[in-house]
Amino acid sequence: MAYPGYPPQQPYPNPNTMPPYPSQGGYPGGPPPTGFNPMYPSQGVGPYPAYPSAVPGYPPAGAPGYPPAGYPPAGYPPAGYPPAGYPPAGYQQAGYPPPQGYPPTSAPYPGGTPAAEYQQAPVYGGAAPPHAGAAPTARAKQFTPTVRPKQPYGPADEEADAAALRKAMKGFGTDEKAIIAVLANRSNQQRQLIARKFTALYGKDLLKDLKSELGGKLEDVVLACMTPLDQYFAKELNHAISGLGTNEETLIEVLCSLNNVWIHAIKNAYQQLYKKSLESDIKGDTSGCFGRLLISLCQGMRDESPVVDPGRVAADVAALFQAGQKKIGTDESTFNAILSSRSLSHLREVFRQYHQTHGVPFEKVIKSEFSGSIETGLLAIVKCMTDCSTYFAERLHDSMAGAGTKDRALIRIVVSRSECDLGDIKVAFQQKYGKSLESFIEGDCSGDYKRILIALVTA
Structure with a gap:
């Protein structure tokens, strides 16, 4: 309701006096409480202005329209609520709610996704894979990574690693072994922390420094290690469909092996990186029933229930x-x-x-x-x-068998699976081909390129 002349143009000189209340002839029950703002019109019901709820006796019992009829509804709250024993004893000590600072505001995954349980297990699994959407405690099989986060790992560790990388690149020449020793033994998330610390300490971009100091396939592996995994997959998919021809094997490998959480994370990263959708690029580069299969997989809508009907x-x-x-x-x-x-x-x-x-x-x-x-x-x-482990063992073998090496596929599989199930893939590789994955890499690669791959495979 609008009141002519209200609110006044100037505040009342003393908020503790009883100013006239438009059309009501004053505040019922005396002056307003201390600190009550007379410039703010009442939002109350009936003749009662919106006094602060702390004022004793307000609103008076039986005030017209307060509370409304039928509120609260009959039967609310329901009997037995909250249930006995809730929250459970030790609720605050059980790791939930999450500790302060989680999820990190600068997580390597845009928007804090994928969920934490998928950072080390983005896939459908190894020889006996569990349900991909289940919580880690419900998994039937624990994946075996070859690269694990350094624990404990705090700001002092970040600073030490940043300093080690700076020293390896400073002055004449580059200490590639020192760079490999740091990056091959840290998780992807820890590498992002090192990069931020490097910029904070030295005012320089770590990736740009690494690019300027390294070259060849070693540079390719290092940059793959330094890229958040959803962005890395997005870049690999873009490379597969850009330019002349299409690398169908890359599209198949990525879209057929990842679960829904990762498919959506990659699509978001692709949109951010290239300002267009992954689906539209796939449609423009593939056709027929193969194109339709990829578009279906790109939706990330696979049923992930463990229940079988x-x-x-x-x-x-x-x-x-x-x-x-x-x-x-x-x-x-x-x-x-x-x-x-x-x-x-x-x-x-x-x-x-x-x-x-x-x-x-x-x-x-x-x-x-x-x-x-x-x-x-x-x-x-x-x-x-x-048998996902055997699938990737075959992909690794194909990348190194015969004349030449499919370096991009070799790097992608080693880097992307190292924090997930590369240990399981190594076992499948040995069983299928009678030789270790390390021995194949030793025979097919050389120099620092070989050293960093071996470090990632055996870390």
Whole structure:
């Protein structure tokens, strides 16, 4: 309600006096309490202005319109709430709420994502992978990284590492071994802390200094190590679809092996880096059923429930048989819909029951029904859902086997998996090829490039 002439143009000289209240003839019950601002019009109900709630006896019992009829509603709060024993004893000591400063305001992942439990486990897993969306305590298998965060690690450690890197690059020549010793034995997040400390201490950009001091493949590995992982994946995907031609294997490797949290983190990083969506770039560079598979995976909407519904499994087995072996031609959309959206646990049971029911391993079905990039993509999903460690062991072997080395793939897998499951991949590599991953790197690489890869693999 508007009151003519209110609020007044000048404050009352003494807020403790009783100023006239427009249209009400004054404040009921005497002057306003000390400190009450007479310049602020009342928002109260009926004849009572909005006195501070601390004033005894205000609002008076039975004031018209206060509280409104029916409030609080009958039955509120419900019986038994809060439940007995809540919050639990030791609530404050159990690590929750999170300690002050968490998540860090300058986390290496934009917006504080991906969630902490995915920083070391961004994937569907190794030879016996757990449900990707489960909390770490619920995982059926613990991943084996080769690079672990240095513990404890505080500001003094950051300063010491920054000083060691500065010393390695200062003056004539560069001490590459010192740089490798620091960066290969710190987590990605700790490397981001070192970079910030370096700038704070010396007023210089660590990445620019590393670029100016290093060269060749050593520089490529170091810069990969220094890049936040979601940004690194985004850059690798952009490289795969930029320029002439498309590196389908990179697109398949990244999009088929990562869980929903990481897919969304990479998409956000891609948008920030290139001011366009990953999906639009994939659409512009791929086509047909392979392009549709990548677009489906790019949505990051795979079911990640560990619960398996036997009826749904049987329905999917029947649908895949009808779309493939029983049909002249192939219904690619059925394969796409099931393989890109069902959970790890569900697909494992589908593959097992398909083999049991129809006598053909599901990988063989894919090979007989598809060819080219779509075959490679669907096979990658099957392998990542059943034995992700062996899939990456094969990728590493392919990057070094034969003439030449696919350095970009070798660097990407070693760097991105080192904090997750590279230890499991090493075991799978040894079992499949009868030689250690380290021995393959020793025979295929040289110099500081070889040294930093070996350090990441064996750290």
